[in-house]
Amino acid sequence: MNCNEAVTLVAAYADGEIDGPRGDLLKKHLLGCAGCATQYQSVLALRAQLRAEIPYFPASPALRARVGAVIGAMDAALPSRPRPAIDRWRWLTGGALAGCTATILAWVLGTAVIDWRASDDLAVDAVTTHVRATLSNRLIEVASSDRHTVKPWLSARLDYSPPVQDLADEGFALTGGRLDTLKSQPVATLVYRYRQHTIDVFVRPASAHAPPPALRTVRGFNVAHASGSGMDWLAVSDVSADVLSPFVQRLARADAAP
Amino acid sequence: MSDVNRFEELVLPHLDAGHNLARWLTRNPDDAEDVVQEACLRALKYIGALHGNEARAWFLTIVRHAFYDWCRSNRPAEITHDDGSAIEMAIDDAAIDPEQAALRGAESRLLANAVAELPLAYREVLILRELEELSYKEIARIADIPIGTVMSRLARARSLLQRSPLMYVIGERKSGYER
Numbered sequence: 188m189n190c191n192e193a194v195t196l197v198a199a200y201a202d203g204e205i206d207g208p209r210g211d212l213l214k215k216h217l218l219g220c221a222g223c224a225t226q227y228q229s230v231l232a233l234r235a236q237l238r239a240e241i242p243y244f245p246a247s248p249a250l251r252a253r254v255g256a257v258i259g260a261m262d263a264a265l266p267s268r269p270r271p272a273i274d275r276w277r278w279l280t281g282g283a284l285a286g287c288t289a290t291i292l293a294w295v296l297g298t299a300v301i302d303w304r305a306s307d308d309l310a311v312d313a314v315t316t317h318v319r320a321t322l323s324n325r326l327i328e329v330a331s332s333d334r335h336t337v338k339p340w341l342s343a344r345l346d347y348s349p350p351v352q353d354l355a356d357e358g359f360a361l362t363g364g365r366l367d368t369l370k371s372q373p374v375a376t377l378v379y380r381y382r383q384h385t386i387d388v389f390v391r392p393a394s395a396h397a398p399p400p401a402l403r404t405v406r407g408f409n410v411a412h413a414s415g416s417g418m419d420w421l422a423v424s425d426v427s428a429d430v431l432s433p434f435v436q437r438l439a440r441a442d443a444a445p
Numbered sequence: 446m447s448d449v450n451r452f453e454e455l456v457l458p459h460l461d462a463g464h465n466l467a468r469w470l471t472r473n474p475d476d477a478e479d480v481v482q483e484a485c486l487r488a489l490k491y492i493g494a495l496h497g498n499e500a501r502a503w504f505l506t507i508v509r510h511a512f513y514d515w516c517r518s519n520r521p522a523e524i525t526h527d528d529g530s531a532i533e534m535a536i537d538d539a540a541i542d543p544e545q546a547a548l549r550g551a552e553s554r555l556l557a558n559a560v561a562e563l564p565l566a567y568r569e570v571l572i573l574r575e576l577e578e579l580s581y582k583e584i585a586r587i588a589d590i591p592i593g594t595v596m597s598r599l600a601r602a603r604s605l606l607q608r609s610p611l612m613y614v615i616g617e618r619k620s621g622y623e624r
Contacts, residue, residue: 198600202574204581233603237575241557244468245461250478254460254485261489262449404461407576427578 188216193223201230201383231383238425239318243406309370309421310403310410316367317387317408317423320376326385327363327378337364341375349375349390350416352438359386359434369421379434386424386431388438393419402428415439452489455500460485462501462577463508469572470512472561476519484511502583509569509587523565559609567602570595 193216199205200213217224246254320326329340334351341364342348353361359379367376369389379386399412399421411422411431415438422435463484468477484507488495495503516524563571573584585592 199596202581229607230603233607234575236556241560243576244465244477246464246481250464250481251460253478254482257482257486258449258452258489261486407578
């Protein structure tokens with residue numbers, strides 16, 4: 188492949204739109220051509236900077252409440268639902284039932300929101316840590332694709348020993364590890380590479396807290412969670428969710444742990 | 446399953462994505478919430494037309510339509526006259542002195558400003574690609590344009606941002622850290 192051909196494909200390649208033999212050809216060209224490689228890197232650099240620095244605007248709780256109220260009102264007004272004739276007793280029991288339901292709902296919602304806030308903070312914390320490590324070039328403190336190097340390095344610095352696996356033959360190459368703090372607790376971070384993407388996996392002993400949601404998106408990064416082998420596994424990356432979720436579940440699977 | 450249940454199950458999980466898009470399109474918190482609310486009403490109304498697992502792209506399409514309808518009645522000038530000259534001028538102004546640009550404050554605010562200044566047509570494809578990580582095909586469907594146009598608009602958006610002196614300033618600072 189020559190530059191004229193490559194130059195039209197570089198951005199699409201950086202966007203993950205080109206795979207198969209054409210992707211392989213382009214990849215080869217990028218290795219040998221400084222000009223096209225720079226262009227490719229500039230797309231990745233801009234993306235990293237956008238995701239790290241421009242705000243992501245999730246819906247506020249107020250907006251969620253507003254949408255809920257409007258949808259509820261619409262539902263009640265929908266003409267397609269025939270309402271049965273109401274006699275006095277039905278109305279009374281209905282009222283009592285509605286009261287009970289509302290109370291229970293409020294309680295469930297309240298606790299759910301508290302749990303959600305806690306795990307949400309964890310996801311945000313994990314993304315912040317991931318971004319900080321990426322930007323400051325301290326992504327890896329022990330660089331090795333050998334789990335027998337990474338594991339002892341981590342164990343020597345923590346009061347637990349995280350299971351470490353290299354899944355290079357499945358596309359996820361172990362590139363090293365480092366120490367981080369998450370929720371002001373020291374945590375082992377395993378660093379994997381998947382195609383052009385870096386995946387940080389935070390591993391800590393399973394806690395009694397409510398587990399975070401299996402998947403969340405924070406400022407464009409996906410945060411996937413799994414439990415297994417006595418550990419909590421939290422993977423953060425810009426790879427798509429359908430890659431990240433199975434990966435973190437695979438890591439957490441007890442039978443796979445060494 | 447009732448329509449409301451379907452809405453809660455399929456659409457509500459994408460409320461954050463919808464709001465993020467509306468916020469970057471309107472560039473105003475109150476207007477963004479109005480657009481999202483309108484989009485939710487439409488989504489509920491047409492929920493019967495939603496099939497399978499493409500709820501996010503489907504909902505974002507509705508948010509975008511709701512935005513353009515809102516824009517037509519509230520800021521018609523933005524749709525017709527937004528040809529990119531504003532950001533070209535902004536970039537030329539800012540290009541005077543990178544050091545001065547650095548003094549103006551947090552880079553992230555500057556980058557966010559540069560994105561907000563992008564013409565509507567470029568801004569929407571950039572947000573859908575870089576923040577929502579949608580494929581060209583999905584973006585083409587949402588923005589109702591051919592895939593070739595998605596690619597050319599993305600390229601334009603990126604080159605406008607990269608030409609901004611702010612990128613240069615940040616590049617300088619990064620190499621400064623390494624020294």
